[in-house]
Amino acid sequence: MARTQRRKNSAVEVVKTPTGISGLDNITDGGLPRGRTTLIAGGAGSGKTLFGMEFLIRGVEKYGEPGVAMTFEETAEEIAANLASLGHDVNKLIREKKLFIDYVHVERRQIEETGEYDLEGLFIRLDHAIKSIGAKRVLLDTIEVLFSGLRNESIVRSELRRLFRWLKEHNVTAVITAEAGDNTFLTRHGLEEYVADCVIILDHRVTEQISTRRIRVVKYRGSTHGTNEYPFLLNETGMSVVPITALGLSHKASSERVSSGIPGLDTMLGAKGFFRASSVLVTGTAGTGKSSVAASFVNSACKRGERAMYFAFEESESQILRNMLSLGMPLERWIQRKRLQISAVRPTSMGLENHLAVMCKAIEDYRPSIVVVDPITNLISVGTALSVKAMLTRLIDLLKTHQITALFTNLSISGEEITSTEISSLMDAWLSLKEVEIDGVRQRIMYVLKARGMAHSNRVHRFTISDRGIRIENEVQGQERVG
Amino acid sequence: MPMKNSATKSGAPKRLAADPMRATPKKWCLRLYVAGNTPNSIAAFANLKEICENHLGGRYQIEVVDLLENPTLARGDQIVAIPTLVRKLPYPVKKIIGDLSNRERVLVGLDLKPAASI
Numbered sequence: 001m002a003r004t005q006r007r008k009n010s011a012v013e014v015v016k017t018p019t020g021i022s023g024l025d026n027i028t029d030g031g032l033p034r035g036r037t038t039l040i041a042g043g044a045g046s047g048k049t050l051f052g053m054e055f056l057i058r059g060v061e062k063y064g065e066p067g068v069a070m071t072f073e074e075t076a077e078e079i080a081a082n083l084a085s086l087g088h089d090v091n092k093l094i095r096e097k098k099l100f101i102d103y104v105h106v107e108r109r110q111i112e113e114t115g116e117y118d119l120e121g122l123f124i125r126l127d128h129a130i131k132s133i134g135a136k137r138v139l140l141d142t143i144e145v146l147f148s149g150l151r152n153e154s155i156v157r158s159e160l161r162r163l164f165r166w167l168k169e170h171n172v173t174a175v176i177t178a179e180a181g182d183n184t185f186l187t188r189h190g191l192e193e194y195v196a197d198c199v200i201i202l203d204h205r206v207t208e209q210i211s212t213r214r215i216r217v218v219k220y221r222g223s224t225h226g227t228n229e230y231p232f233l234l235n236e237t238g239m240s241v242v243p244i245t246a247l248g249l250s251h252k253a254s255s256e257r258v259s260s261g262i263p264g265l266d267t268m269l270g271a272k273g274f275f276r277a278s279s280v281l282v283t284g285t286a287g288t289g290k291s292s293v294a295a296s297f298v299n300s301a302c303k304r305g306e307r308a309m310y311f312a313f314e315e316s317e318s319q320i321l322r323n324m325l326s327l328g329m330p331l332e333r334w335i336q337r338k339r340l341q342i343s344a345v346r347p348t349s350m351g352l353e354n355h356l357a358v359m360c361k362a363i364e365d366y367r368p369s370i371v372v373v374d375p376i377t378n379l380i381s382v383g384t385a386l387s388v389k390a391m392l393t394r395l396i397d398l399l400k401t402h403q404i405t406a407l408f409t410n411l412s413i414s415g416e417e418i419t420s421t422e423i424s425s426l427m428d429a430w431l432s433l434k435e436v437e438i439d440g441v442r443q444r445i446m447y448v449l450k451a452r453g454m455a456h457s458n459r460v461h462r463f464t465i466s467d468r469g470i471r472i473e474n475e476v477q478g479q480e481r482v483g
Numbered sequence: 484m485p486m487k488n489s490a491t492k493s494g495a496p497k498r499l500a501a502d503p504m505r506a507t508p509k510k511w512c513l514r515l516y517v518a519g520n521t522p523n524s525i526a527a528f529a530n531l532k533e534i535c536e537n538h539l540g541g542r543y544q545i546e547v548v549d550l551l552e553n554p555t556l557a558r559g560d561q562i563v564a565i566p567t568l569v570r571k572l573p574y575p576v577k578k579i580i581g582d583l584s585n586r587e588r589v590l591v592g593l594d595l596k597p598a599a600s601i
Binding site: 114120146388 | 501515521524526527550551557561562565566567577578579580581582585589591592
């Protein structure tokens with residue numbers, strides 16, 4: 001009755017049950033419909049079971065709502081073993097009566113059918129499970145196994161219809177998983193016909209050998225929801241959806257300044273350096289000194305006693321250490337003093353989402369105050385420009401939320417800054433490095449293309465790289481010809 | 484095991500509930516799962532009793548389990564459908580679901596008749 005009242009008052013008001021899965025509650029505007037059934041459709045290995053179990057376990061851990069899992073494919077032991085790798089002690093939750101797992105095994109070969117029957121046994125088991133722990137959340141994974149286990153499809157169908165009504169009457173928030181169907185149906189057995197409140201599709205695609213998991217809310221009766229396909233991650237911390245705009249632009253802007261590590265560059269940046277928690281882009285053609293600028297930034301942060309994280313996508317750790325030592329920056333001692341961590345991986349070793357996951361995890365664990373990604377160019381080889389931008393947006397949102405100052409390098413090809421312009425809007429400051437001919441001599445030049453919120457130099461400066469690091473020299477004078 | 488409702492509850496002859504401790508391997512142990520007195524369950528019990536009388540003489544025991552009274556018992560024998568007949572003895576365990584109205588199928592399901600005969 002309460003529901004109809006709400007319906008009258010406002011067409012969009014639906015009470016939500018937060019899943020606790022990070023990001024998912026953002027795209028569903030608060031979670032799954034409370035007291036209703038949500039269908040999760042996906043192919044084999046798309047993460048349906050994990051989705052359901054996380055819904056239950058996070059329900060217990062975050063919201064104190066006990067949950068029942070009725071599983072048709074995996075035993076309680078198998079589920080406990082799978083979730084142990086994600087750091088969940090399922091058996092403990094079962095002992096504490098916060099979780100109830102009932103493994104239902106229906107084997108067609110062992111069952112003879114004769115005459116009329118119903119699935120009351122299933123209802124009794126579910127009812128008993130719900131009552132024994134006072135469950136608020138229910139997972140049925142994967143109930144369509146009944147279609148292969150029992151011969152009489154019309155009985156199964158009418159009993160499933162009754163079951164979904166029964167779940168609603170018992171006011172539990174239920175998640176039902178189902179195999180993805182062909183083009184005609186979302187699910188193989190058309191379960192979406194019975195579950196009308198919320199339908200979510202999980203998808204696992206491999207494009208050019210790189211796997212990406214995606215989630216999409218197909219239907220959500222009475223609620224607004226994000227309609228995009230959102231990438232999601234399954235890693236050692238469980239499931240997380242990374243909505244492109246989830247974190248948004250609500251982070252606090254710091255007015256504190258951080259030195260770039262290059263005195264002359266700080267001068268160019270209003271004499272103080274970058275803003276704390278800002279994102280800095282350093283572009284330049286090959287060999288213009290992008291990594292050296294990045295290393296100077298890291299070196300000065302470590303000198304101040306801050307922690308830095310260096311994600312290297314081009315060079316190995318020892319290569320970086322050797323090269324920077326030759327510029328008078330002994331980075332190795334910062335590693336020894338645990339102020340610097342270098343993480344060197346090949347961009348092609350995994351998909352963008354995995355890169356993002358690994359980076360987020362490393363950042364959460366190490367808690368650096370500055371982060372370098374050198375270079376982001378190589379990530380473009382893993383995804384499309386659009387997906388790289390989406391990934392960077394999410395990364396930058398995370399960094400800003402943690403008040404981390406980030407420096408990204410990007411290789412530009414002979415002055416063309418196409419990729420740079422696509423991502424530059426995400427950046428607060430943009431530094432361009434070039435090697436040009438001035439009056440017949442090849443020289444390194446640097447200028448600040450943009451620096452949000454500060455008065456910065458708009459002059460082109462010469463700079464040198466030597467065994468004493470980077471030095472900004474005098475400005476290029478008006479009468480000199482750059483070209 | 485307090486949950487055992489012997490067949491006497493539903494009016495079966497007393498000799499059906501002979502001492503199970505003395506059951507020889509030739510004794511058949513059948514368990515019928517029901518959920519209250521539904522038409523399907525009543526029909527299943529009647530059909531089962533008749534088949535047993537005709538084919539097993541006195542060598543059987545029927546135990547009726549009402550899951551409404553003992554819901555926890557559903558897990559052990561993996562009961563989903565109601566009614567379900569479980570042949571506990573002789574091994575192997577066999578399951579027949581439904582009101583047991585198709586006598587031939589029940590006989591095949593209980594191994595009292597070869598499958599080829601239907």
